[in-house]
Amino acid sequence: MSSNANHSHHSGDAHGHDHGHHGGHEAAHGTFKSYMTGFVLSVILTAIPFWLVMAKVFSDPAITAALIMILGAIQIIVHMIYFLHMNTRSEGGWNMMALIFTIVLVIIALSGSLWVMHHLNANMMVMSPEMMRNMP
Numbered sequence: 001m002s003s004n005a006n007h008s009h010h011s012g013d014a015h016g017h018d019h020g021h022h023g024g025h026e027a028a029h030g031t032f033k034s035y036m037t038g039f040v041l042s043v044i045l046t047a048i049p050f051w052l053v054m055a056k057v058f059s060d061p062a063i064t065a066a067l068i069m070i071l072g073a074i075q076i077i078v079h080m081i082y083f084l085h086m087n088t089r090s091e092g093g094w095n096m097m098a099l100i101f102t103i104v105l106v107i108i109a110l111s112g113s114l115w116v117m118h119h120l121n122a123n124m125m126v127m128s129p130e131m132m133r134n135m136p
Helices: 002-010 032-054 061-082 090-123 129-133
Strands: none
Touching: 032 061
């Protein structure tokens, strides 16, 4: 009786429970090789911007900043693929839809903030040091 009761207790499928397993979901767990690939890519994508800044590879800081931003975006993608196991098939595509929605919101928030700051900077009244001393 104990072996039968023990068997029915541990068979999660008979009760409709999956006990933390991804039954029915296509999200696969990573292998050691995929985790190491992600780790190596992350280290490389961290070392390159460090080298760009420390070695002063480009004289124009805007070029360096643009390359760091691009490498940062690539590193985000590497983390999502190799560590979060995100792809178009996981969770029936809802993960990808949530990601796209988040990206759109971030772009709207950042571009709106930059637009507001640019127009504030362009439309602010220039104050002389005398005017600043007399302010309350």
